[in-house]
Structure formats: structure tokens, C-alpha cells
Amino acid sequence: xxxxxxxxxxxxxxxxxxxxxxxxxxxxxxxxxxxxxxxxxxxxxxxxxxxxxxxxxxxxxxxxxxxxxxxxxxxxxxxxxxxxxxxxxxxxxxxxxxxxxxxxxxxxxxxxxxxxxxxxxxxxxxxxxxxxxxxxxxxxxxxxxxxxxxxxxxxxxxxxxxxxxxxxxxxxxxxxxxxxxxxxxxxxxxxxxxxxxxxxxxxxxxxxxxxxxxxxxxxxxxxxxxxxxxxxxxxxxxxxxxxxxxxxxxxxxxxxxxxxxxxxxxxxxxxxxxxxxxxxxxxxxxxxxxxxxxxxxxxxxxxxxxxxxxxxxxxxxxxxxxxxxxxxxxxxxxxxxxxxxxxxxxxxxxxxxxxxxxxxxxxxxxxxxxxxxxxxxxxxxxxxxxxxxxxxxxxxxxxxxxxxxxxxxxxxxxxxxxxxxxxxxxxxxxxxxxxxxxxxxxxxxxxx
Numbered sequence: 001x002x003x004x005x006x007x008x009x010x011x012x013x014x015x016x017x018x019x020x021x022x023x024x025x026x027x028x029x030x031x032x033x034x035x036x037x038x039x040x041x042x043x044x045x046x047x048x049x050x051x052x053x054x055x056x057x058x059x060x061x062x063x064x065x066x067x068x069x070x071x072x073x074x075x076x077x078x079x080x081x082x083x084x085x086x087x088x089x090x091x092x093x094x095x096x097x098x099x100x101x102x103x104x105x106x107x108x109x110x111x112x113x114x115x116x117x118x119x120x121x122x123x124x125x126x127x128x129x130x131x132x133x134x135x136x137x138x139x140x141x142x143x144x145x146x147x148x149x150x151x152x153x154x155x156x157x158x159x160x161x162x163x164x165x166x167x168x169x170x171x172x173x174x175x176x177x178x179x180x181x182x183x184x185x186x187x188x189x190x191x192x193x194x195x196x197x198x199x200x201x202x203x204x205x206x207x208x209x210x211x212x213x214x215x216x217x218x219x220x221x222x223x224x225x226x227x228x229x230x231x232x233x234x235x236x237x238x239x240x241x242x243x244x245x246x247x248x249x250x251x252x253x254x255x256x257x258x259x260x261x262x263x264x265x266x267x268x269x270x271x272x273x274x275x276x277x278x279x280x281x282x283x284x285x286x287x288x289x290x291x292x293x294x295x296x297x298x299x300x301x302x303x304x305x306x307x308x309x310x311x312x313x314x315x316x317x318x319x320x321x322x323x324x325x326x327x328x329x330x331x332x333x334x335x336x337x338x339x340x341x342x343x344x345x346x347x348x349x350x351x352x353x354x355x356x357x358x359x360x361x362x363x364x365x366x367x368x369x370x371x372x373x374x375x376x377x378x379x380x381x382x383x384x385x386x387x388x389x390x391x392x393x394x395x396x397x398x399x400x401x402x403x404x405x406x407x408x409x410x411x412x413x414x415x416x417x418x419x420x421x422x423x424x425x426x427x428x429x430x431x432x433x434x435x436x437x438x439x440x441x442x443x444x445x446x447x448x
Contacts, residue, residue, distance in 0.1 A: 011041060013056040018042045032184045038407040038419050048075035050428040053416060062433045062440075065416040066424035069230075069262050072288040072376065073335045074428025080291055083331035087324050094322035102323050108330045112299065115269040115333070117279040118258075121305030123298045124320045128261035128286035129157030131296035132224070134315050135284050136161070139222035139255040141313045142304045147174075149212060149223040149254075151203040153232030153392070155185070156224060156259055160194035163187060167200045175199040175212060203229065204238045204390050210248055217252035222282075224257045227272035230422060231262070233398070234372050234379035238390050242278040249281070255304065261286040261296070265332070266376035266424070269341055275374060288376075291332035295325040335427065343427045348375050350434055351425050357438040365445045368397075373422075380421040382406070402448070409444035 018041050021028075044056045051074055053061040066072070073080055087093070091102075113119045125131045136148055148161075156162040164185040165177025177200040179186055199220070201208045213220060223245065229235040249256040257280055263272035264285035273279055282300035289295060298305070298315075307313040319325070336343055355371040355378055362369035362382070370384040381389060383399035403421045410417055415437050417423050 011055075011057045011059070014041055014044050017044045017056070034184050038404070038411045038417075043411075043416075050074045050076075051426055051430070051433050059414065061411075061414050061416045062429075062437055063416045064423040064425070064437075065418050066426055067292060068287075068418055069266065069377075069424055070287040070290070070292045071424070072266055072426055073291050073332055074426045077291075077331075077335060077428070079335055080328070080331045083327045084293075084324060087327035091323055093324035094319055096318055097316075097320045097322075101321070102326065104323070104326050104330055105321055108326050108333075111330070111333050111337075112297065115274075116264075116283070116285075116299050117270055117273050118281065118283050118301065119299035120302045121300060121309075123305065123308055123315055124325075125296040125298065125315070125317065126294050126319050126325075127157070128259075128284060128296050129159055129162075130317075131261070131284040131286060131298050132156045132162060132259065133159055135224065135257055135282055135298050135300075136222065137315070138282065138298070138300070138304050138307055138313055139257065141307050142255060143221040143253055145219050145221040145254075146197065147216065147220045148198045149209065149220055150198050150200055151225050151229075152200055153203060153235065154226045154229055154259065155231035160190045161197040163190070165195055165198070165200055167202060174216065175201060202391070203232075203235060204241055206238075206241055206244045206248075209245060213248055213252045213254065217254065220252065220254050222255040222257055223249055224259060226259045226262070227276060228263055228267070228374055230373070230377060230379070233381055233389060233395060233420075234374075234377070234422070235392075235394075236372065236388055236390055237276065242276060246278060246280070255282055255300075256280045257300075258283040260284060262288075262377070263374070264297075265289045265336065267374040268344055268376075269333070269336055272374070289332065290325055290328040291335075293325050293328035295329055344375050347425045347427065347429070350429050350431070351375070351378060351423075353431070353434045354378075354423065354437060357434070358441055361438065361442050361445055365448065367402075367445070367448075375425075377422060377424045380406070380423070382421075405448065406441075406444060409447055410440055413440035413443050415440045 046054045046056045051063055053063045112122050152167050164183050166180045166183055168178045176195050246256050258273055260271045260283050265288040268275050284298055286296035308315050358371055359369055368383055368385040370381040371378050373379055381398055382402040383397045386394050389395055407417050407419045
């Protein structure tokens, strides 16, 4: 696919099925205040293989959407598919979480504890949203305190106490989050008391954290954040921010927790915590860990996680540690471990080719373009000229409409990205994919 392939422009099947889908599922499968689709028309998949998606109209795409992050070893990887089929040949996909267990659970636990720095003990869940809530419960039980600090722009699931809310610009009273109609995560029907569980602070502002803990440290159980904010333009942590944050957390008996639902196993076997060299007290994982199956994880210190062992804290669920999910996790990690994790080096090489090419094409067009992220994923930020974006102030010149326009044009050219400008790499991407993507990006920019 290194050269351009003639595309079918009618998209008759996709168009007709899009109308039927809208009638079948109110609001679609996942909805926000704004439509996160690149175009109004859905792509109805016929088949997938490697880094490619083929639709019912006969069009072919290079896929960087990666199912919004979970697909890390590519589509239909032979080892991955074989592992899931072997599981289904031998047992039911789930067996309940009380009496029955499988040997593979032990092998997986060994790998997770080996690779994740904070994983002295682990606990499975199914979705990232669930894992976050269990982490909150554990932190509250461990500290005997109620409130959680989170940061503006970070995403931690759709439950009432974390969905939506922005910083209070007046800063009066406790720094609870406030509702805003402009917030894409704002929702009616939320328990009004839920906002009083979390304080929202500006990202990368260690002085704001210190001040909040000085005033309310006796009420704060946890600080929970994305270590690299892929849900908000891939904002990076300032050098030294997490080291200072951990000192403050330990000073005030507060649990420092990373939301690694995106970064976990995508930017490395040890997640962002290993890459950044800072070990939190606890972390939540999901998405890439199981290569596309719904599995999430809470990992943390023996002292905190031990509250599950003695049943002080309840974390119950039929699907926790279900065999098909365990097989998916084990297969994914085995693929990522091959040749001492050399697949990450290859993803880095290809991602550097991609980002360098995008920057050069944008420069020729006269459009500033910051590309930033980490191994396994990067975000394009048109209009941004700084070398690294750490806060919203660094994004003052970001052209958000252009992000959506580029996504739509790339889709027309046969390249799928996550709307918002994110490209997720997989172990299946190769140089032909990069060549095609850069050619498509050049054509898209020519249409701007």
C-alpha cells in the first residue's frame, strides 16, 4: 500500500448502513456533546488485518485509530487469535470469579508484577471506568479520607464523580469541579453531590497542589491523573512534577495514582511510570493490556491492595479474571515481550518517520505543527509552535477546527486517526504504511 490505490467514492453500502445504525442505536454506542466521528458517515468493516481496515464498499485504510487505543499488536495477529481460539476450544469465555480459576491466571499475574513497577499486588476489573472507581475506593479505605484531586483535561471514565467538570475560575471555597455547557463531557442526570467528591486543579501546577494539600490534606485520599494526557492533546508532565508530587502525597498521607488506561503497555511493558522513572502508589490499566478484549487492572502496593485480601474493601464482579480476557492479556504481553521488547524500538522508529514527515509537509504548507506523545502514540497540534506542550497556555494557538478537518481529509485519503489528532501505532505498522500515510497527509494538506 505504498502507492495510492484508487478509492471508491460512492460509499453506497456505508451510507445506507449508517442511516440504519442511527435508527437502531440512539446516540450511537458512545456519545459526547460533540460528534467525535471524522465524517457523518460510518465505515462499516468487512475485515481487518495487520494495520489495515477494509470496508464493505471495497476501500482500504491504514489504521491509526486502533479502536481508540486497545489494538497494540495489530488486527488478527496470528498468535493472539490462536490463543483466544485455544481458550474457547477448552472452556467457556467466562467461568465466574469465585470457585473456578485457570493456570494462565498465575502466569499472567507473574508477568504483570514483573513489568509494572507499582504492581506489588493486582486486581482485575473489566473496563477502565470500573478500575478507576475501585482505585478510589481503595484509596479512601486506606487513608480514611474522602476527596480525590484530579486535573483539568484528564479523563477517568464516565461515572458521575469523574465525568465532566472544569476548574472553578473563582476558586472560592473548596476547589470542587463545576459544570460547564462547553464541556464535551458534561451530562444531565448526574448526582449533584458527585461533584463534591473531587477537586480539580490545573495540570502541571505543583504549587496549586501544594496549596490544596496544605488546606485540605486531612480530607484528600488520592491524587489521580494521566501521566501523559492523551485525552487532552497529549500534554506532557513538566520535568520534576511527579517527583515533587510524590513527596507531597507521602507528606500528607495521600495515594498517588496514575491512570494508565491508555499509556499502560502502549508506551512500554512497564507503562508511563517505567518510562518516566516515577513509581506511583497505585495505577489503573486497560485498553492495550488485552489487545482489544475488555480487561482492566488495578495495581498497587501491598499495604493498599491488601485491603482487598482481608475483605475490608469489596471488589466483586462475575467477569473479573475471565479466561478469554486472561488469554488475551497473556497473548498480548507475550507478543510485546518478543526479542526483549524490540517491537517498541520498531514502533519508535516508524513513529519518528511519521512525525518527521508530518512536520516537514506542514512546514512546506506554512502551518506550524507540533507532534508530541510517547512510544506507541502521538498527537498532531496544528498552529502550535513550542517544542513541548505542557499546559493549556502552550496550546493558545492550537487550531482545533483544523484537527477535525485533517481527520476528515485523511479518512477520505484512506487513513484512520482518532479524532483529536491522535495516531496510535501498533506492532503491525510498517514502512509501507508510513509511506502511504505521508503521501495521504500531503494530499490532505494540499486541500486545506
